[in-house]
Amino acid sequence: MPATFKKHDWPWLVAWILASLLGALWLGNSELARLNEAFSADVRIAHRLLSQRVAQQEAVLATLALLGGTEDTLRPEQRLPALFPQILSVQRRDHDAAWAESPLRAAEAESRRLGRAVLASVDLQRGRYQLLQAAQPSSFAMLIDIRSMVPWSEWPMAPDTSAVQLTLSHAGQSMRLQGGGVTPQDARGWRFRLDKALAADSQPFVLSAEQQVSWSQLPWAWMAGCALVVAGTLLAARSLVNQRREHHRAQELLRLGQVARLNTLGELAAGMAHELNQPLTAVLANTQAASRLLTEDSPDLPPIRAALNQAVVQARRAAEVVARLRRAVERPQLGNQLQALELRAVVDQTLYLLEPELKRLRVSVSTTSTDPSLRVLAEPVALEQIIHNLLMNALQALEEVPATNRQLQVALHSDADQGRLSLCDNGPGIPVEVLPRIFEPFFTTRTGGLGLGLSLCETLATGMGGALTARNRASGGAEFCLSLPLAPTASRAT
Amino acid sequence: MSAPLSPLIHLIDDDEAVRAGLALLIGTVGLRVQTWGDPLAFVSQFDREGIGAIVLDVRMPGISGLAVLDSLMAQGVDQPVIMLTGHGTVDLCRRAFKAGAAEFLEKPVNDELLLETLQGCVRQHVKTRQRNQVDRQASTRYAQLSRREREVLGLILSGLSNKEMGRALQVSPRTVETHRANLFAKLEAESLAQLIRQYATLADQDDGAT
Numbered sequence: 001m002p003a004t005f006k007k008h009d010w011p012w013l014v015a016w017i018l019a020s021l022l023g024a025l026w027l028g029n030s031e032l033a034r035l036n037e038a039f040s041a042d043v044r045i046a047h048r049l050l051s052q053r054v055a056q057q058e059a060v061l062a063t064l065a066l067l068g069g070t071e072d073t074l075r076p077e078q079r080l081p082a083l084f085p086q087i088l089s090v091q092r093r094d095h096d097a098a099w100a101e102s103p104l105r106a107a108e109a110e111s112r113r114l115g116r117a118v119l120a121s122v123d124l125q126r127g128r129y130q131l132l133q134a135a136q137p138s139s140f141a142m143l144i145d146i147r148s149m150v151p152w153s154e155w156p157m158a159p160d161t162s163a164v165q166l167t168l169s170h171a172g173q174s175m176r177l178q179g180g181g182v183t184p185q186d187a188r189g190w191r192f193r194l195d196k197a198l199a200a201d202s203q204p205f206v207l208s209a210e211q212q213v214s215w216s217q218l219p220w221a222w223m224a225g226c227a228l229v230v231a232g233t234l235l236a237a238r239s240l241v242n243q244r245r246e247h248h249r250a251q252e253l254l255r256l257g258q259v260a261r262l263n264t265l266g267e268l269a270a271g272m273a274h275e276l277n278q279p280l281t282a283v284l285a286n287t288q289a290a291s292r293l294l295t296e297d298s299p300d301l302p303p304i305r306a307a308l309n310q311a312v313v314q315a316r317r318a319a320e321v322v323a324r325l326r327r328a329v330e331r332p333q334l335g336n337q338l339q340a341l342e343l344r345a346v347v348d349q350t351l352y353l354l355e356p357e358l359k360r361l362r363v364s365v366s367t368t369s370t371d372p373s374l375r376v377l378a379e380p381v382a383l384e385q386i387i388h389n390l391l392m393n394a395l396q397a398l399e400e401v402p403a404t405n406r407q408l409q410v411a412l413h414s415d416a417d418q419g420r421l422s423l424c425d426n427g428p429g430i431p432v433e434v435l436p437r438i439f440e441p442f443f444t445t446r447t448g449g450l451g452l453g454l455s456l457c458e459t460l461a462t463g464m465g466g467a468l469t470a471r472n473r474a475s476g477g478a479e480f481c482l483s484l485p486l487a488p489t490a491s492r493a494t
Numbered sequence: 495m496s497a498p499l500s501p502l503i504h505l506i507d508d509d510e511a512v513r514a515g516l517a518l519l520i521g522t523v524g525l526r527v528q529t530w531g532d533p534l535a536f537v538s539q540f541d542r543e544g545i546g547a548i549v550l551d552v553r554m555p556g557i558s559g560l561a562v563l564d565s566l567m568a569q570g571v572d573q574p575v576i577m578l579t580g581h582g583t584v585d586l587c588r589r590a591f592k593a594g595a596a597e598f599l600e601k602p603v604n605d606e607l608l609l610e611t612l613q614g615c616v617r618q619h620v621k622t623r624q625r626n627q628v629d630r631q632a633s634t635r636y637a638q639l640s641r642r643e644r645e646v647l648g649l650i651l652s653g654l655s656n657k658e659m660g661r662a663l664q665v666s667p668r669t670v671e672t673h674r675a676n677l678f679a680k681l682e683a684e685s686l687a688q689l690i691r692q693y694a695t696l697a698d699q700d701d702g703a704t
Contacts, residue, residue: 270581274553277580278509281602285515288605292522307518314511 012238016231023226028218032190035213039192042164043209045156050168050207051199053086053149057131058117058202060084061142065135077140086149087142088128095137107132108139117202124173131202150177167208174208189214254353265450272325279318286311338377338464340487343412343419344369346380350387351410354395361395362403369412375487376419382460383484386468389453390423390480396446397427397478418466418483426477430470438470457482501616502546506530506562507578508554512601516549516608523609525616533562542571545623547596547615552579552586560589567594572622574615578603628692635681636696643680646673647697651690 064077077090091104099105107120111134120130120141132141146168157164159178166177190213198205286307293304344367351358351365358365376383391408398406409424430438437443439458444451454470461468466484473479503525507513513529520527526546530536533554548566552559563575574596579586582600590598596618597611639647642663649659656674660667683689 273581277601278512281578281580282509282511282515284602285512285519285605289515289519289522292519292605303518307515310511310515314515317511 009238012234016227016234019230019234020223020227023230024223027222027226031217031219032213035211035217036192039164039209039211040194042156042162043166043194043196043207046166046209047196047198047207049151049154050149050205053151054198054200054203054205057084057086057142057144057149058200060087061117061131061133061140064090064140065133065138080142086145088145089143091141091143093139093141099141104130104132104141107141108134111139119170119203122170122173124168124170124175127175129170129203146175146177163211165210167210168205169208170205189217250353251356272321275321275325276318279314279321282314283311283318286314337379339380340375341378341380341383343374343376343421343484344372346378346383347387347410347412347421350384350391353388354391357395358408361398361406363395363398363406363408365408365410367410367412371412371414374412374414374419376466376484377487378464378466378484379460382464386457386460386482387421389457390482393453393480394423394425394427394478397425397429400428401426414486415483417486419486421482421484422479423481424473424477424479426475429472429476430478432472435470435472439468500524500526501619502526502528502541502544503612503616504528504530504536504540504546504548504573506533506536506549506554506559507551508533509551512551516603519605520549520609520612523613525612533557533559537562537565542569542573544573545616545620546573547612547619548573548575549612550575550577552577552590553581560586560593563590563593563595572619572626574619576608576611576615632681632692633696636693636700638680639677643673643677644697644700646670647677647689647693648700650674650686651694651697 060080064080067076075092077092080090081087091099093099093104093108099108103121107118107130111118111132117131117133120132122129124146127146128143129146130141130143133139152159157178162178165179167174168177169175192209192211192213194209196207198207290304290307290311293299293307347367351367394408398408405426407426409422411422411424413420413422431445434445439454440451441455442451443455454468458468461482461484464484466482469481469483471479471481503520505513505516505520505527507516507529508531510531513531517527517529528540530540533550534557548571550559550562554562559577559579563577566575575594576597576599577590577595578599578601580601582598587598596615599608599611645663646659649662654662656667656670659670663670678689681689681693683692
């Protein structure tokens, strides 16, 4: 396929760009959706784990408040930091004592009012907060370390390498749980974000998750692959369309050529008729006038002589017209334009040109050749024209046979010094009385035929040093045999 | 109008040899021939009043014989036109007749066929001219009738008697008789039969027109 870019290739280019863009868009979109899905799933898991932890802490504190009222000396709260790594320390206020710090006192009042644990103090800078539960006879306050609270062993993300940034915030304070690669000014690309309060009223921290997806994370390799696949498909389609167009064009040219030839022939006939009929009219008019004048009683001789002289002049003029026409259409000598041609290739080319006709008539063609590289000396156009005319002739004969049984055999073989092309049809054959005159010019059995086709074929064949013969086959149908001199073996190597 | 002594044949062909040959041939039967090499000169100069026929070649440089035929017909030329062609197709022939050609002959033309056709055309043309002349005379005379006389003529042609006409026109039969005598004199009619034959069509046309 030629690599040149033609005007009608523009739609293909546009189609390629559009299809590639659509494909890339779809791929990019699916990748973003997949990333977002993974992000939300991870964050939801993290949120659930953290919510479980804070709920657990609330439950521990409530249990402590229930049991802690008993006056024992075991002080179970002192054992808690050993059980829960996030519980740094537990403070206790007995019913007759008071909290040392004022935030704890305020929290105690708040907890008593709400009837549940409340945050006594939050220091997200250091990652700590105090949870207080007011109860009778003793109230308790736990100091919790947030980093130890996170269940890293069950964590859905690798805290050091994950692209997700997690922040826990409360009342204006915030602490980073997990880094992520999010920089605030990085606006290129896409940003996923999810904010969710932990599911415990006592510890209403908000978990914020953010993830930055940059352009470089799009599936560029897949997109390029998609563009390549589209390009491949479109190139194949274009080649198919072009091939069909070329074929169509070749047929159109062939048809045009035939029409042009017919038009030229028609024009030639009209011109010839006029050019010849003018002098013939004058000849006839003069001789008829002379003959009429001679029948008079005492004919006046000078006008009769003048008429006859004029007739002679006009007859010569007619002869000159014919001579001029001959000179105009005289064929150049074929003898010095011969070249070595592969006979099989010329036959195949001509059959290809006639393919639509062969299909229409449902003719089955078989080509056999004893020597596939058989080369003959011929003039290419003349050889093609002979084969074309013979094939057309055979097709016309086959039209008289039922469509189910139309056969055409083309056989190539070579003798000592001659290459032979034999063309057999199973048509009605050539009538015996026609056979001797079949190559005569203007001899035709078809109405509307000029009778020049076979005559021309024979002239061309003999002009190239070959011969054309026709006979009827014993099995029915006609056989035309074209023989041409073999090309010298030396040129076979070229 | 001028009445030529013998009919004149106009022969139009661009080829001088053909013109000379055909002119000689046509001359042998005593017909006068005027030859034209240039179709346009012929169309603008030939004598439209004369009796005769036109022989026209189809294929000429510059203008085709069919175009010349069309312009002759458009100008109301009444000489019959014989088309001559060296390359006659059915289509050409059809077009020539449709355009108003009297005959269509192929070159080289047979002498008897051409001469017979020419003589037939000339005879036809003479007849056409005579008929037209009678028609013209009749309409000139008819134009001299007064309005009342035309009414009377219309009633005569309807087959009414003098009495009936008097009643129809509300005049006395004597007055009808006077009109009747006048119109017979003006139309130069010698009998009722001649009157009907020559003027029935004219009176009908007049009725239709008023």
